[in-house]
Amino acid sequence: MTSSEHIPQAARQMTDDSYLLEVKNLRKHFPITAGILARLKGYTRAADDVSFYIRQGETLGLVGESGCGKTTVGRCVVRAYKPTAGEILYRRADGSVVDLAQIRGREVRTYRKDIRFIFQDPYAALNPRMTVFDLISEVLAVNHIGTRAERVDQVESLLKRVGMRPEYMRRYPHAFSGGERQRISIARALITNPRLVVCDEAVSALDVSVRVQILNLLEELQADFDLTYLFISHDLSVIRHICDRVNVMYVGKLVETAEATELYTQPKHPYAEALMSAVPVHDPVLRDSQHRIRLEGEIADPSNPPSGCYFHPRCRYAQPRCSTEEPALHDLGNGHFAACHFAEELNLQGVRMG
Amino acid sequence: MADTLIDVKDLRIHFFTDEGVVRAVGGVDLAITRGKTLALVGESGCGKSVACRALLNIVHRPGKIVSGEIIFHRMFHQSSGSGSDASVDIAELNPKGREIRDIRGKEIAMIFQEPMTSFSSMYTIGNQIMENILLHTNLSKQEARILTIELLDKVGIPKPSRLIDEYPFRLSGGMRQRAMIAMALSCSPTLLIADEPTTALDVTTQANILDLMQNLQKQYEMTLLFITHDLGVVAEIADEVAVMYLGKIxxxxxxxxxxxxxxxxxxxxxxxxVPKIAMTREALDPIKGMVPNPYSRPSGCPFHPRCPKAFAACKTIVPKTTSLGLHHTVQCLLYEDVTERQATEALS
Structure with missing residues (x-):
């Protein structure tokens, strides 16, 4: 019963052969309940009609403010959540395509090897009662992969690769600093030879000097192991540094997607522009000359979003049309998509290149 | 030294734990100029937060201010006499005494990093802000409430007369940080210490809070001590910067x-x-190694095991503060004439 053949998946196709993952109209709604009978009051639309793709070998960034649904999307991709609707098409190593949103139960486990997850908090992600060896090799042991001796060898070589001394294998996580723990988490993700790694704020909890070490390590490993990353972060500077293409999310919706340099220099959605402009520039000389866009008000409530374009109450270019008609994500050429009625007309300001 | 508000001299704070003594702050000299913004930058564990808590004398056990002075030059507008330099050594005061309690929250206020945890969840926002006002002023409850509404309005909280009776969990992170600022400002402090006030916030909210703090600083003629690890924020708001590493500036x-x-x-x-937003994708040079274990600090210059320019003397000699020009000081042997120092030490 573990094979996927009895589920009608055969006809699934991706738009392009270079895609490793294609997400189509993904929705994840969390029910809001009240009272002891858990009466349904409504839904939080954490991810609402999100579509994007990841090419084999590239790093796709997913950026947005807290509560925008970026983590929800990441968790749907690793099937920690079952999506409410939509497709998550994944290309297997043999070239066939499977819809991860449809599989269930034991079958999900087959893909847990292929698609791995790195968590934000290296202190919470590692069980303090397991040794480094147990932590990293757990997934192999659970799936009966290799003998114990083989697993020791594998963990040893992987630890070396992520810049840790293999002698530390028998130690417990408390003996390590945040950066070292994140290296352990990375080794833990890579032990199964994954093809896609979802990094959820993987460097956000680290100190500045360690953050770059981990970013560089992730880039080296990508080249060595032919990895594809979905890199989730709220930090636009980090995203800029590591990503090939970037998705911008706002209140559960994808508002812009583009190649990284193009997005940063020529944003097409007013929200992306405001986000970019809010990042402090590392040069005191520029601080007064910079024209800052200040977003008024609060981020919209995903259980009770505004009408029309979700961003219109905070948008400085908003027109009457924006409050009634919801803009669709449309193609602006060169792989640049934006969900704004006036994406073509607006002349938005990007980041000044130093 | 009329323009110096706080003069920290050779401040040492040690933590006496079961595993050994952690020298969290190991001899810090710092002068904070009145009306300016000083940013204290450093990685986690460098002692920046502890050093700033010492300014309010809230270093808790097992930590202890071992030595040093924190001279606070108070200004009394209301006193009839000259009394312009009524300085007090905060490090000397009894941490539970009356004098320090008069300073805390009134003359020196502090904003903490976590807007989620720094309010009590059991009391309303207004209750907590009014508590500070009632403690330090002679206003009646009614007047304090009016003042609180004014303050909430000033920090940009919508509908302050309604939100004053809300509990903290009803507010978003950015709103809570604004309320925290309102609380800190309630007694018009001379010095506002902000410990990573924007780290837990989103960039767009961060930009707004930084704006707000700068405006309020001008309005209240406050001195701002800003603790952060984010160099972008430093570039944005600081007048002066002090970089801390392993308990030293x-x-x-x-x-x-x-x-x-x-x-x-x-x-x-x-x-x-540091990855910067205005930068194309290129390899960054990380600092090699990591912050050393607090129980075994390196000998000599604390940075020498990670320093690309270290030479033999760095392992043994602790660098002294060298002046490189007006207001620019550094602790590094590259700028210090070591032979001269050894000669003078040999003589004395």
């Missing part, structure tokens, strides 16, 4: 000098290793 200067011509190898490396 290794470099201090005005913000322009620090970003344009940093002297200490740690500052240089730190500036180089």
């Amino acid at each position: 290794i470099e201090k200067s005005d913000v322009f000098t620090l970003f344009n011509s940093p002297a200490h190898p740690y500052t240089q490396a730190l500036l180089k290793s």
Whole structure:
């Protein structure tokens, strides 16, 4: 019963052969309940009609403010959540395509090897009662992969690769600093030879000097192991540094997607522009000359979003049309998509290149 | 020294734990100029938060201020006499005494990093802000409430007369940080210490809070001590910057000098290793190694095991503060004439 053949998946196709993952109209709604009978009051639309793709070998960034649904999307991709609707098409190593949103139960486990997850908090992600060896090799042991001796060898070589001394294998996580723990988490993700790694704020909890070490390590490993990353972060500077293409999310919706340099220099959605402009520039000389866009008000409530374009109450270019008609994500050429009625007309300001 | 608000001299704070003594702050000299914004930068564990807590004398056990002075030059407008330099050594005061309690929250206020945890969840926002006002002033409850509504309005909280009776969980992170600022401002402090006030916030909210703090600083003529690890924020708001590493201030200067011509190898490396938004994708130079274990600090210069420019003397000799020009000091042997120092030490 573990094979996927009895589920009608055969006809699934991706738009392009270079895609490793294609997400189509993904929705994840969390029910809001009240009272002891858990009466349904409504839904939080954490991810609402999100579509994007990841090419084999590239790093796709997913950026947005807290509560925008970026983590929800990441968790749907690793099937920690079952999506409410939509497709998550994944290309297997043999070239066939499977819809991860449809599989269930034991079958999900087959893909847990292929698609791995790195968590934000290296202190919470590692069980303090397991040794480094147990932590990293757990997934192999659970799936009966290799003998114990083989697993020791594998963990040893992987630890070396992520810049840790293999002698530390028998130690417990408390003996390590945040950066070292994140290296352990990375080794833990890579032990199964994954093809896609979802990094959820993987460097956000680290100190500045360690953050770059981990970013560089992730880039080296990508080249060595032919990895594809979905890199989730709220930090636009980090995203800029590591990503090939970037998705911008706002209140559960994808508002812009583009190649990284193009997005940063020529944003097409007013929200992306405001986000970019809010990042402090590392040069005191520029601080007064910079024209800052200040977003008024609060981020919209995903259980009770505004009408029309979700961003219109905070948008400085908003027109009457924006409050009634919801803009669709449309193609602006060169792989640049934006969900704004006036994406073509607006002349938005990007980041000044130093 | 009329323009110096606080003069910290050779401050040492040690933590006496079961595993040994942690020298969290190991001899810090710092002068905070009245009306300016001083940013204290450093990685986690460098002692920046503890040093600032010492300014309010809230270093808890097992920590202890071992030695040093924190001279606070108070100004009394209301006193009839000259009394312009009524300075007090905060480090000397009884941490539970009356004098320090008069200073805390009134003359020196503090904003903490976590807007989620720094309010009590059991009391309303208004209740907690009014508590501070009632403690330090002679206003009646009714007047304090009016003042609180004014303050909430000033920090940009919508519908302050309604939100004053809300519990903290009803507010978003940014709103809570605004309420925290309102609380800190309630007694018009001379010095506002902000410990990573925007770290837990989103960038767009961060930009708004930084704006707000700068405006309020002008309005209230406050001195701002800003603790952060984010160099972008430093570039944005600071007048002066002090860089801390392992309990020492290794470099201090005005913000322009620090970003344009940093002297200490740690500052240089730190500036180089940070991903910046206005940068194309290129390999960054990380600082090698990691922050050493607090129980076994390196000998000599604390940065020498990670320093690309270290030489033999760095392992043994603790660098002293060297002046590199007006308001620019550094603790590094590259700028110090070691032979001269050894000669003078041999003589004495």
